[in-house]
Amino acid sequence: MKVEIIELGDRAAKFVLSGVAPAFVNSIRRAMLAEVPTLAIDYVNIYDNTSVLFDEQLALRLGLIPLITDLDSYVLPSECSCGGEGCSQCQVSLTLSAEGPKTVYSTELVSADPSVMPAEVVPLIKLSERHRISLEAIARLGTGHDHAKWQAGIACGYKNVPKITISDECDACGMCVDACPRGVLVIADDVVKVVDERACSLCRLCEGVCELNKIYDVIKVGTHPDSFIVTAETDGSIPIRELITRSAENISDRAEALDGYLSVIDMEMEMDHHAT
Amino acid sequence: MIPVRCFTCGKVISGAWEEYKKRTKLEDPAKVLDDLGISRYCCRRMMLTHVELVDESSPYY
Numbered sequence: 001m002k003v004e005i006i007e008l009g010d011r012a013a014k015f016v017l018s019g020v021a022p023a024f025v026n027s028i029r030r031a032m033l034a035e036v037p038t039l040a041i042d043y044v045n046i047y048d049n050t051s052v053l054f055d056e057q058l059a060l061r062l063g064l065i066p067l068i069t070d071l072d073s074y075v076l077p078s079e080c081s082c083g084g085e086g087c088s089q090c091q092v093s094l095t096l097s098a099e100g101p102k103t104v105y106s107t108e109l110v111s112a113d114p115s116v117m118p119a120e121v122v123p124l125i126k127l128s129e130r131h132r133i134s135l136e137a138i139a140r141l142g143t144g145h146d147h148a149k150w151q152a153g154i155a156c157g158y159k160n161v162p163k164i165t166i167s168d169e170c171d172a173c174g175m176c177v178d179a180c181p182r183g184v185l186v187i188a189d190d191v192v193k194v195v196d197e198r199a200c201s202l203c204r205l206c207e208g209v210c211e212l213n214k215i216y217d218v219i220k221v222g223t224h225p226d227s228f229i230v231t232a233e234t235d236g237s238i239p240i241r242e243l244i245t246r247s248a249e250n251i252s253d254r255a256e257a258l259d260g261y262l263s264v265i266d267m268e269m270e271m272d273h274h275a276t
Numbered sequence: 277m278i279p280v281r282c283f284t285c286g287k288v289i290s291g292a293w294e295e296y297k298k299r300t301k302l303e304d305p306a307k308v309l310d311d312l313g314i315s316r317y318c319c320r321r322m323m324l325t326h327v328e329l330v331d332e333s334s335p336y337y
Contacts (some may be wrong), residue, residue, distance in 0.1 A: 011304075032300055040315065041301065050337065051337065052330055052333050052334050052337050053277070061277070061280050061319060064280035064281050064288075065280065066287075066288055119288075120288045120290075120291050121291045122280055122290045122291055123290055123291070124279070125277060125291065125330075126277065126330045126331070126334070128334040128335070128337070131334070131337065133331075150288055152288055154285050154286045154287050155285040155286075155287065155316065233287070235281075235286065235287070236288065
């Protein structure tokens with residue numbers, strides 16, 4: 001397996017993964033979307049709400065705020081020593097009270113743990129004269145399996161690395177160059193050249209417009225079957241580097257667990273065999 | 277109120293709404309969206325198609 005990083009920012013990454021099976025890349029994608037936990041507001045006590053939004057709408061908006069999460073200091077409620085009742089290990093309380101006229105932002109939430117803060121400035125609600133909200137929100141760890149608000153990865157996807165081949169029969173008519181929506185092809189020195197192969201969206205419009213393609217295979221869009229361009233982004237709750245490494249760890253943990261189950265089944269089958 | 281996240285991909289887009297609303301009075305929406313880092317068309321439609329109604333209903337609450 002080889003990794004080549006194309007872009008690596010705080011929140012978004014793009015890299016080429018080569019020498020792997022499609023199933024492996026897909027499991028990375030699925031782990032980024034649904035397996036890596038993050039904190040999100042899950043329970044809200046509303047003491048006062050005279051705003052234009054119903055309590056439920058307000059609670060939904062609160063839930064969708066990304067919270068900066070230190071995954072080493074929190075555990076999932078289902079795995080917590082308190083048994084899921086709620087303690088400082090598995091939940092954080094945030095309070096909010098505001099009175100209009102003003103717009104209330106996510107940054108006005110007061111957290112019991114100063115390291116847990118909203119990652120984005122989200123306008124929660126616009127309050128007019130006499131409007132008031134006062135609430136306590138409980139944030140818990142969760143995974144994307146249960147609700148999209150716990151999804152750390154956003155728009156995670158991959159495609160095969162494109163491979164464009166142009167044969168010697170090409171007469172450089174330029175039809176394919178005009179047809180390409182991504183500007184992958186150019187004419188230089190009376191031959192069609194590929195300038196940015198990875199930008200190709202595999203739409204194969206160039207194959208269709210080429211007149212000579214009806215006789216020979218002049219231009220052909222293919223893929224490298226074991227190389228993938230992976231793009232991933234986070235909602236800001238954890239850095240992208242951590243999201244990718246944690247999703248890889250998650251896959252290896254689950255593979256090990258599966259190995260454990262299988263060896264138990266193997267042992268039981270062997271014991272049955274001896275007994276009969 | 278503008279939805280907190282994009283319905284399709286889940287990117288938090290509401291933070292960009294106020295600047296978008298102010299700037300599109302004078303500028304081209306496409307340029308403003310590019311500036312604000314809203315690149316995917318799922319997120320762009322969240323901004324382009326949003327109708328702000330809080331101010332309409334707030335006098336009746």
